[in-house]
Amino acid sequence: MSDTDYLDRLVDDDALGSYLTAELGPVDSFSVERHAAGHSNETLFVTWGDRELVIRRPPPGETADTAHDVLREYRVVDALGDTDVPVPRTLRACDDHDVIGSDFYLMERTAGDVLRDEEPERFADPVARERVGAELVDTLAAIHAVDYESIGLGEFGRPAGYTARQVDRWTAQLDWAFETTETVREVPELVAVGEWLADNVPESHSETLVHGDFKLDNVMYGPGTPPEVVAVFDWELSTLGDPLADLGWLLLFWYDEGDPDPAMPELMSTFTARDGYPTRDELVARYESSTGREFTGERFYRALAAYKMAALGEMFLARHLNDDSDDALYPKMETQVPTLAARALAYVEGDTDRL
Structure with missing residues (x-):
């Protein structure tokens, strides 16, 4: 097409x-x-x-x-x-x-840069890079601090039980995709990760507005310096729910020095390993300091993020196979989803500290 x-x-x-x-x-x-x-x-x-x-x-x-x-x-x-x-x-x-x-x-339309595959030249120094990470986390903290009742979003979702429903929802999305993608290959590791998540859902969680797809390339930094987030995009998965799910998702797409090559390289950049960018641990520490909320259950939330991304990838592949997209990325999901699923399964089973 x-x-x-x-x-x-x-x-x-x-x-x-x-x-x-x-x-x-x-x-x-x-x-x-x-x-x-x-x-x-x-x-x-x-x-x-x-x-x-x-x-x-x-x-x-x-x-x-x-x-x-x-x-x-x-x-x-x-x-x-x-x-x-x-x-x-x-x-x-x-x-x-x-x-x-x-x-x-x-x-x-908003003016600025989205940091997807590379950093802009004006941010290519350790001080600016540190600020990129700080702005990103502070913006996430601002989302989670919104008084959603006061802006008319009190009925925007059902925050209680959100995390368990996320596991159920993405399992259902996978089932939808599998009806098409099983014709080319199966991903049993992904089924196993879903079963582990269902067995390890946190008993309780905070309740805030959540973005649902918060990561570096879904925000825009303004055209000047120092780095400043001027817009957050792609709110299609937003609702009321568990803020730690947003943090786990952000970490999935943040590359640290020493990490394995990304399972989905077109979606997961590696430039954040450069000198000056905060590590994942430093991002978590800033989030905890900004919100007063502890990142408990890290293994669950990071595995949930990988499961959701794999499910999205499987949905992409299904759309490709149904001829409902001309996106060159989608056919690559035939091999990239199993790679991410295998890493996620190893992570939840304790065979590795890195996804």
Whole structure:
């Protein structure tokens, strides 16, 4: 499938142009470009006259139940607009599928850098690198400090029992994906990790707003120095629940010196091993100091993160096999998911200290 064909599945230019004209007023120029860096919900960059906008919409085709809920994402981003959590300014949400074929929401585009594969040159020194990590953890602490009742998110989730439901939810997502992916190979290690998690769920946990996908490449740092987080993106998995699940997820994607090569190298960068970046232990210590919350049950939360990532990878592979994506990453999940699953199983069984 060509890039043009895939973009045609994501947006009808004429219908979107009519919608934006009605909502924002007419302009002389209009263009849409797909942002290829994301691997879940689709991000479209829209130029509307002299305004730079962003559309978030689900991928085309069949998806797992409850996945890719962009209107839920809109709700939390919109609610956070007047808090200490940096988010883009939301503009509109739309559930009329006659516009682009799905739910979507519209927001203003934020200027800055996302640190995905490499650091920007202005951050390439130990002092700036330390600040990158500190800003990241402080932003996570700010999310977990939000008074969600006061901003209208009191019914955004069921925080009690969140952690146990996470295990159940991602097991269900895996089952959905396995219906397709078992035709090319099976991943018994992943089943074993899921069973271990189900047997080791913490009895209780704190209850906060959680992001659900908080990691270095889901925040944007402003264009200046010192490093400052100016926006947090990709809220599609956010809810009310256990904040330590967010911390475990962050650690999965943070590379320390001496770690094995990432199981999913396109998604897990290694530049954070450079001089100046805090280690995972230092990130945890700063989080504990900022929140007064101890990171108990580290083995469980880090294993849960690996299980969720493997489940996402399996869902990616299923979408590839169903011809519902042109993402070049997705077919690689056929080998990368088993690699991550084997490491996660070794980790929970105590055979290694590193995932």
